[in-house]
Amino acid sequence: MTSLVNRLLLLVALLPLAACARQPAQKPVELTQTNEQGCTRQRSVGPQDPYADPAPLKQACVGPYLLELPQNYFDNQIGTEHDGSFGLALEYPSLEAFKPGDRIGLSVDQALRTIDIDFSYSDRFTPLQILERLSTPQEYDPESPTRSLGARIEEEPKHGLKPYYVDLARVRAHYRQKGIGDDMRVMKAAANMDWFISTDPAGRIDRLISCTSREQIDPGYAWKNGIPTKTSTDGMARCEHRFALADHRVVVKLGYLRDLLPEWHQLESRAGRLFVGHEVPAGFGTHGTADSADGERKGH
Template identity: 50%
Template sequence: MELTQTNAQGCTRQRSVGPQDPHADPAPLKQACVGPYLLALPQNYFDNQIGTEHDGSFALALEYPSLQPFKPGARRTVNKDIFAQTLSINYSYVDRIDVRQSLRNAYTPMAFEQDDPAASLALRLQGEDVHGLAPYYADMERIRGYRRARGLAENAPGMQDRSHRDWYVARDRNGDIQTIIKCTSRGVTESGVRFSEGRMIRSGERELPECDHFFILPEYRIRARVTYVRAALKDWHRIEQRAGELLVGSIGKK
C-alpha cells in the first residue's frame, strides 16, 4: 500500500497503515485533505476515531453540547445516546462553480421544482425570528395538496410531517443568505432528547428531529454541512463558529 495519497487538487497526506487503535490516549495526529488544504487533527476528532477512510473521505464528530471531540474509543460502539449527541461535520471543496452559488443551490429550486412548495423559500410560511434566524416553515397543507394532485396516497411518507423540513436562514449585511439550516418540520413536536447531569441523552420519545446546517468559508472555497439534533438549533451560531475554526485551525499543521 502506498504510504501517501494525493488528491485532484494536489494535496498529499500521509496514510495510516496497519492496525489502528481508536483508544490511543493521547490520540495521535492524522492527516486529511479538503481540496488543496492539508489538515492534521487528533484521530478522536474523526467520526470513526482512526482517521480518514481508505479513499481519503472523512467526517468529523463532536459531542453536543460541549462541542468537544468524543473521548478516544468512545464512538467505536455508537449507542442511541451517542448517536443523539453526535454533531457530524463534512467539508466540501468547491472548484467547479462559485462557492457562493453552491450555497444558493441549497435553497434554489431546480427547473422542475419551481411549483413544488417544499423546494423554495417563496412558497413557504415565513415566521418571526427564532434564535436569530428567519424561519421559512414547510406549508404542509400546500405540500399535501401538491402531492395529492400528483397521485400520492394519503398515507405515503411524502405526506407526513417527518418527511419535510423547515428552513432557517441567516443573512449578511447585504441581505444575502450566508447560512441555511433545514430541520425536521415543526409538525413533529417531540425533541427526542432530554438532559441528565449536563449530558444530552435520548428520551423515550419515538422521533428524533434533526437539522442539516449549511454555510461556506468563501476565502477557502469550502462549503460545510453540519448535522445535529433539532434540540441543538439554539446553538447554531456557536456550532457554525466551532466548525469553521476547527477547519481553519487545522490547516497546515504537521
C-alpha cells in the first residue's frame, strides 16, 4: 500500500513537468526591427517610462534613414509604435520637446500648443511628384474645385507664399450638382482649405500648406500672453504643411494652428533640422557615437 501511495505522489509531482515539456518554446523577443528599405532600429522592450529624465534615446526609421532622438520628442513620449511608425511633437512657442511625461493625459490646451511632425519616405514617387498629386484632381472627381489651382481664387503673395483660396461658392455649386445638401459638412467653411504654395525654379510645387478657409472667421481658440486657449467646441482652424527633403526622398508634414502660418518658415526649418540633425550616420553603432553638425543630437 505504501509503495502504491509513493508511486501516486511521484506521478502527481511529475505532471506539471510534463505539461511544461509539451508547451512550445517561447519565441525570443526581437531586439531589432528592419524595414523594407534595410534600415535597422533598436526596439524598446519591456516597460516604458515616459517620465524618465533625462529622456533616453530611442531609434526610428524613415525609409533607409535611421533617426535617434530623446524619447520625449515622440508624440507618445516613449518612442515608435510596435510597427515602427511614429510622429514627433514640439511645444509652441519654444519649439522644443515637451518635458518628459507632459503629454501623458494630454489636455486640450496642450494639444493646441503642439506642432505635429511626420516624415514619410517613398521609393516610388519623388517628393515633388507627391506634392503635385495632392494638388491635382483625381479620377473619381476630375471636376473637384478643391483639388485644382485653376478653380481657386488666386491672390498676391502673402507671407512669402502664393495663396490660392478655396472658392466656396464654386465648391457648394459642385456638390449640389452631386445631390449633396447644404447642411453637410463638406459645404461648410470649416471643412474647406485654402492653399499656400511655393515652387522651385522649374515651376514645380515644392511646398503646399493647406489651412482652414479664411471664411471660417472663428478659429476656435484665443491667445493670451502668447499662448492659445480653446474657446469653442466646434473644431479648430489649423494648417497642414508639407514640404520636401528632396535629397532624402522624404516629405515632411507639419500640423499647427492657422494663426501660426506667418511663422511657417521657422516651423519648417525646425522640422528639417530635427530630421537631418538626428540622422545616424551609416556605420555608427547603437545610440550613435558622434554628434551631428548642428548639435541637435545632444539636446532634449
